[in-house]
Amino acid sequence: MRGFHFTWMIRLEALSFSTVAIAVSGVFLAHAHRLELQSQANAYQVEYDALTQTKSxxxxxxxxxxxxxxxxxxxxxxxxxxxxxxxxxxxxxxxxxxxxxxxxxxxxxxxxxxxxxxxxxxxxxxxxxxxxxxxxxxxxxxxxxxxxxxxxxxxxxxxxxxxxxxxxxxxxxxxxxxxxxxxxxxxxxxxxxxxxxxxxxxxxxxxxxxxxxxxxMKPERAMETYTYFTQRVVDVKHNLEVIANEVLLAHYCRDQDRWETMMRPEPLRTQLAFMQEAALMNTKERMSIYLNAEEFAQPDIPELLGRFLTQADAPSLLWVNLRQLPSAETLKQVRPRYEKYDIRIIPDVLHLQQDADQVAEILPLVDGLNISLNGLREAFSDNAEAEAAMVAWYQRCRKFEVDVIFNQIENSVDADYVRNVLKGRYVQGYAFDQPELPRLG
CATH class of the missing domain: 3.30.70.270 (Reverse transcriptase/Diguanylate cyclase domain)
Structure with a gap:
């Protein structure tokens, strides 16, 4: 009897231990389940907006x-x-x-x-x-x-x-x-x-x-505040042959009811997106875009433009225009990257005489100069002086195979001045190409 009692005591203690173990396991599992639910709730709160139940x-x-x-x-x-x-x-x-x-x-x-x-x-x-x-x-x-x-x-x-x-x-x-x-x-x-x-x-x-x-839902109202357009650069000595199409940005002035070309360049990626989205790329023609000074110096920009030129509908040649004259040191550093993809570098020259020393220094490092007609007129007192100065610049530019492009040619008077006084060849402006911009008002 004594052995029998002892055996049942062992069994009861084992049963009690098992019960406790099961209870503890149940508590642990319940706690783990609550933690999992809480984790799911936290994840939902991060992923979804509490008010609208849309994703956050x-x-x-x-x-x-x-x-x-x-x-x-x-x-x-x-x-x-x-x-x-x-x-x-x-x-x-x-x-x-x-x-x-x-x-x-x-x-x-x-x-x-x-x-x-x-x-x-x-x-x-x-x-x-x-x-x-x-x-x-x-x-x-x-x-x-x-x-x-x-x-x-x-x-x-x-x-x-x-x-x-x-x-x-x-x-x-x-x-x-x-x-x-x-x-x-x-x-x-x-x-x-x-x-x-x-x-x-x-x-x-x-x-x-x-x-x-x-x-x-507003009929007869202005739709565009800004718009892109292209304007041709032409050769006046070869029947106005188009040598490039320049991408430009215009802003609509409501007070004067007209479009004005904006002088600050838009970011490069915006210009490239425009060329793709608006389908204004003329296959196999040369295109001209603007870069700001910061973009021009970035090491990855030439590669981006190079990839752009590999597309099936890309232009045959790309010009990079610069609103600001770059330093010779900057050009020495970045020019090889652009040459790798046969991309031409053409800075704007707003005041040729005033910036003559800097222009002369960078001539061996650029492919062309965009010369402001208005800046030239301000610099010279008469036509003879202007013609003599440009003859000297043509000689310098020919030495380095640098093209001279006159821009801001707005009317027939400007066109005659470039042809007869400055003896220019490459020109750009409304006198030679007036894009059809949206009529607003």
Whole structure:
């Protein structure tokens, strides 16, 4: 009996130990499950915006970088739509933040419904207070534009109600498609944001694509504030043969109802994107673009331009114009990189006589000079003096095979002055090529 009792005691103690172990295991598993749920909840909070339940800005930064890298590497289409709720601050100030939050939620739902109604893969993100971004992988601009129209029209026709008030809302949108010139995700986003800004400048409630308004509800209104165009450089001694097409940026002056060419160069990637997007590249013709001093000196810019020239529809030759005269030291350092891709370097010379020493120093290092006609007229007191000075400069330039191009030739008087007094050959200006810019007003 004594042995029997001892055996049962062992069994009871073992059973008690097992029960405790099971209980402890259960507590541990429950705690682990709670931690897992908490981790999932934290991850959701990071990935999704708490108010609108759209994906968050943090998710956008992470996911857009990956989508861009894949599209860039595999040469796939990618388009993004940047959107901003018009007059949202006024809604907040007038109706209160609670109403503002209801509007944000309602618009997010409307945008998601528009995405669901379209046959396009797209993801919606809240990327700012009243800003949303839609990423459309594998989509060209045309397909993304249809989605943007659905979003824009859906918001402007939806009866948003907040705190018993009926509040009409509109969107401003900017669209950008991935191009060869976009080296980073930020480059593509910046162009979409720039188009969004132009929609705002046009009075809001507008979609802008490739720098032009493609949807708005304001008839007979100015659509472009800025626009690109090309202007020919011609040879007056060979029947106005076109030797290059220069990419220029114009700004519309509403007070004077006219376009004016902007003297500051736009960033290189913007110019290259324009050449691709607007299809203004004339195959096998020479093109001329502007670089600022900082871009010109960057070691990766010549390689970027070299890759650009390998495309099937690229120009046969590329000129790089510089608004500022570069130093001889800078030219010595960077010229070999441009020569590698047969890219010509042509700086602007605004005051030939005033900058004569610097111009003479860089002559062996450049391929041409863009000489301002207005600067020449200011420098010389009479035609004979101007002609004599230019004859001397032609001799210097011929020694180094440097072309002389006169620009700012605006009318027939300017044209005659260049031909008969300055004996010029290569010219550029409205007297020889007046691009048809949009008629606004």
């Amino acid at each position: 800005f943090a998710a956008f930064e992470s996911e857009f970088a990956k989508v861009f890298a894949k599209a860039h590497h595999d040469d796939l289409p990618l388009t993004i739509i940047a959107m901003d709720i018009d007059h949202f601050k006024a809604i907040n100030d007038h109706f209160g933040h609670l109403a503002g939050n209801q509007i944000l939620t309602g618009i997010a739902n409307t945008l998601q419904s528009a995405i669901n109604s379209q046959d396009i893969a797209a993801t919606l993100y809240r990327t700012g207070g009243e800003e949303f971004t839609i990423v459309c992988p594998d989509a060209k601009a045309e397909a993304a534009l249809e989605l943007a129209r659905a979003c824009w029209q859906g918001v402007r026709t939806h009866p948003f109600v907040a705190d018993k008030y009926k509040i009409p809302c509109t969107l401003s949108c900017g669209i950008a498609e991935l191009t060869f010139a976009d080296a980073r995700a930020d480059d593509l986003f910046a162009r979409a944001d720039k188009n969004l800004y132009q929609s705002k400048q046009r009075g809001r409630d507008t979609i802008t694509l490739f720098g032009q308004a493609v949807a708005d």
